[in-house]
Amino acid sequence: MAEAHQAVAFQFTVTPDGIDLQLSREVLKHIYLSGVTSWKKRAIRFKNGVLTGVYxxxxxxxxxxxxxxxxxxxxxxxxxxxxxxxxxxxxxxxxxxxxxxxxxxxxxxxxxxxxxxxxxxxxxxxxxxxxxxxxxxxxxxxxxxxxxxxxxxxxxxxxxxPLLYSFQASLPHLPVPSIDDTIRRYLESVRPLLDDEQYKQMEIVANDFKKDPAPKFQKHLKLKSWWATNYVSDWWEEYIYLRGRDPIMVNSNFYTMDLLYVIPTHRQAARAGNVVHAMLQYRRKLERGELTPLSALGIVPMCSFQYERMFNTTRIPGIETDFVQHLKDRKHLVVYHRGRFFKVWLYYGGRHLWPSELELQFQRILDDKSEPQPGEIKLPSLTAGNRVPWARARLKYFTEGVNQASLEAIETAAFFLTLDDEAHGYDSENTRSLDLYAKSLLHGKCYDRWFDKSFTLIVYKNGKIGVNTEHSWADSPIIGHMWEYVLATDCFHLGYTAEGHCKGDINKSLATPTRLQWDIPKACQEIIEGSYMIAKGIANDVDFHGCLFNEFGKGLIKKCRTSPDAFIQLALQLAHYRDKGEFCLTYESSMTRMFREGRTETVRSCTCESTAFVRAMEDESTTNEQRLALFKKAADKHQNMYRLAMTGAGIDRHLFCLYIVSKVMGIDSPFLKQVLSEPWRLSTSQTPQQQLNLIDIQKFPKYVGAGGGFGPVSFPHTSYSTQRGLYDVAKKNIIWCIEMCLCGLKVQKTHYFPHTVHYCFSSMPCLFETCRFLQSSSV
CATH class of the missing domain: 1.10.490 (Globin-like)
Structure with missing residues (x-):
């Protein structure tokens, strides 16, 4: 009961002698310290605002x-x-x-x-x-x-x-490409996918569009590019993410894995304590703008806009469109464990809780034997199902009483934490370990992650961790940088005792975590069950296969004097062709963060040059010298397209915005309708890790991240996602999930440390063959 008394700043009773007022000095002290901390934050923000304002x-x-x-x-x-x-x-x-x-x-x-x-x-x-x-x-x-x-x-x-946001006012705006360039590059991208008759018809449609109404649409885009900070990003966030009414679980959210080989401690509460404390340290640096902005060549700054909404952010469901709610200075998080929700305060006396104090709080939750309330256990599945039922249920059942208070606690939390009752991670003796680990991070049980939060931290009972991230507020490199900081801080700065506990003293006077209360009627429970069944169907359609790839890494590919990214893309084209017997529209994401509020652009990796190389590889009469020449030509073409996308000369975001303008103006365009309806049968993405150089891999070769991935963008679909060379592939029914890590790390001048790869069965022989071919031909 001591904790309960300390939670009240004062008490008073009415007696015959008057009012007896009793003050708690300890609580008043904490109130004072919290106020001092709040004013310090304001002063630091004001100072940083001045520094960035005059930079x-x-x-x-x-x-x-x-x-x-x-x-x-x-x-x-x-x-x-x-x-x-x-x-x-x-x-x-x-x-x-x-x-x-x-x-x-x-x-x-x-x-x-x-x-x-x-x-x-x-x-x-x-x-x-x-x-x-x-x-x-x-x-x-x-x-x-x-x-x-x-x-x-x-x-x-x-x-x-410079501070994190120092360069924002100096970054150029994303330019609007010319209509002629976009049409020309588009026709070039679809040429290998169409026969002569189909291509001729597409040329006619494209040229008609170029004459009219393209100039009308272009004028409006030019006007927006002068007025808005970025002519793409706000429409991209709204129409690609927030207006989508399908489930965001698997379809939109992505995941990030823990260190591959290392688990610093097997104590679940201790690992959660260190990781949460490291995240709070990162949030403090983020709020103060103390992080160094990412830059190319160490000089050219990248836009830091996406970092702003990393914490205290939730995607709120709506009937027609969702919206992103971002708050400041929220001092709690919500923990989910065995179907119960707990609110945990992150501050004590104006400071962050120490890792040992957080461990105590999480252990109290793990030791809590109470049962879930009716409808509580699967409540998070509302965020995993279709958006409209969730939006309607939220309006009807969560706008008053205890439901409103509990939902508000979740949506205003710094982030969401799941103390999972399963054990996952890489196990050399279990060939399915990576498969199950990735699936758990991507969708879990469909009711044990709050998919609307900016990110959900998952801590498994064996101490392994991971993150599931909502996609609308930012792209994967942003969460990846935070994750690298957290892993390095957890292992090399905070550390653990010999028994696996967090270091530091334990303050047992902390108030215990508060159990969130719910009053969920039968009608709402039926909606919850419906959302769960939809999410479960999606989860069952996702299959994943992974293994370790130790043959070679990016060092060997560079030794062959070619780009690792181009190498992978050409190998994937060869793999897909051998599997399907045809080429398809291929998506690879590229960042546009050299421009203010830039996000991504598309690189269309299937080109005339890449298809020529693939056909040469399949033609036994072609010599290795001819194949090598075609490979170099295709790799150069791919690299040039990637650079064009990075510098604002891509085609897909331009076409997307032209389509939005056409819909707003009420002018139908057969060309744009056809372009936007073309399915991406093969989708690839890349997010390098170890970009912050916080861990010396030469000294600690086991401390390498396992990357992450995402689900298929559409069905039927094959999706490769790479994190630091890690490839994920998902495809409905035959769904392959691949993580190919061909991006090994340089240990010495002539030795390259290989890394993990999860691979598609048909693509692996092609990767080996492509590498052997390059070695024999060019090294």
Whole structure:
């Protein structure tokens, strides 16, 4: 009962002698410390707002400009060319000041204006420099003189010690490609998929569209690109993600795995304690903007916009469209265990709970023997089923009473945590271990993850962990960077005792986690069961196969003087052709974060060059020299398309936005309708890990991440997702789930550390054959 008494700041009773007021000094102390922490946060945010607001200049530069102007004034030199005198005569309070004071104030105002103008000039110059993209098209290891000069200028204007959001105002806007370029590249991309008659018909439709109504649509997109920060991203988030009425489990959400070979502790509560504390540390750095912005070449900054909604964010269901709710300063998380929900406070006395304190709280939940309330155990399946039933149920059953309070606790939590009652992870003696691990992270039991939260942290009973992430608020590299920080902090900074517990003292006076209460009527329970059955059907349609790939990695591919990404894409084309006997429209994602609020663009990996290489590999009469020439040509083509996509010259986002404009204007376009209805039969994606260099893989080769993946985008569909070379493939009915890690890590000059791969049965021989062919032909 001591915890309950400490939770009340004061008590009073009415007696014959008056009111007896009793204050709890301990609680008042915590209230005071919490207030101090809150004001410190505000002060830090204000300071960071000033620093990012004047970047690439610094606040101290204002003082330098003021001193310089004042010095010239005392030297009887007027650098303002009469502006200071004009300001002096315009001061509203001049009659209350001496002439000298008026002069000083006028000089300060002029200096401030000059300083702000200088900042805007620097930003404009930096934005112009960052719009230069020729460097990305230059051969690896070769750099032109103009690019060297450009790099020096960017480095000089980028300032020192930038904060996470320092470059946001200096990033260029995503350009709108020309209609002619987009149509030309589109026709080029579908040429290998169409026969002569079909291609001729497509040319006619495309050229008709180019004449009319494409120019009308293009004008509106140009106008939006001038007005909006990014002409694609808001429509992409709304129409691709939030307006989708199908389940987001498997179809949209993606997962990320733990370290492949290492489990720091097998104590579930201890692992959860360290990981949650590491996430809180990352959130604090994120809120303060203390993270270093990601950059290409170590110089060219990437947009950091997507980081803003990582924590305290929930996708709220709607009848026609969902919306993303992002909050600040939420100090609790919600834990799901064996069908019960618990609210856990993350702060004590104005500070984060220590890992040992979090372990205590999670262990209390694990030790709780209470049973789920009626309808509670499968309640999260509402977030796994169709969106409309969930939206209607939310409006009808969760807008008042205990249901409203409990749902609000979930939706306002920093994130969602599942203490899973299963054990998963890689087991060398169990060939199905990776398969079950990936499926569990992707969909679980369909009722033990809150799929609407920005991310759900899953901690298994054997200490293994993983994350399931909602896709609308950000793309996988964003959560991947947080995950790398968490894994490195967990293993190398926080650590565990010899018994596997979190380090530090245990504060047993902490209030126990609060059990969330529900009053779910029978009608709502039926809706929950319906959502569960839909989600269960989707989960049963997902199959996954994985194994370790130890033959070679990206080091060997680079040794063959080719791009690992192009190598993989060509190997996949060969694999798919051998499996299906035909080519198909292929999707590979590319990032556009060199532009403000940029997200992704599509690289159409099936090209005339790649199909020529595949046919050559299948033709026994073709020599290796001919195959090698075709391979290099196809790889160069793929790399060029990837670079075009990164620099804003992709075609699919442009076509998507033209289609949105056509629907808004009420003008039907047969061309756009056909383009947007074409199915992506093969979908690939790539998210490199170990990008932050927080773990020295040479010293700790076992501390490598297992990556992650996503489900098929549509059915029937084959989907390859790569995380640090890890490939996932899913296909309905014959569904293969593959993770190919061909991106081994360089350990010494001539040795390459291979990594995990989960592979498609038909693709593995092609990968071996392609690698042997390259070795014999070019090394």
């Amino acid at each position: 690439p200049a610094s606040p101290s530069s204002w003082l330098i400009v003021v001193i310089a102007i004042m010095s010239t004034m005392y030297a009887r030199i007027d650098p303002s060319m009469g502006m200071i005198d004009r300001i002096k005569t315009s001061l509203l309070v001049s009659e209350f000041m001496t002439v000298q004071t008026q002069t000083v104030l006028s000089a300060i105002l002029f200096a401030t204006g000059l300083w702000l103008s200088f900042i805007f000039l620097l930003r404009y110059i930096l934005k112009a420099l960052l719009s230069y993209h020729s460097w990305i098209f230059e051969s690896h290891g070769k750099m032109s003189f103009s690019t060297k000069v450009w790099l020096v200028l960017v480095k000089l204007l980028s300032g020192r010690r």
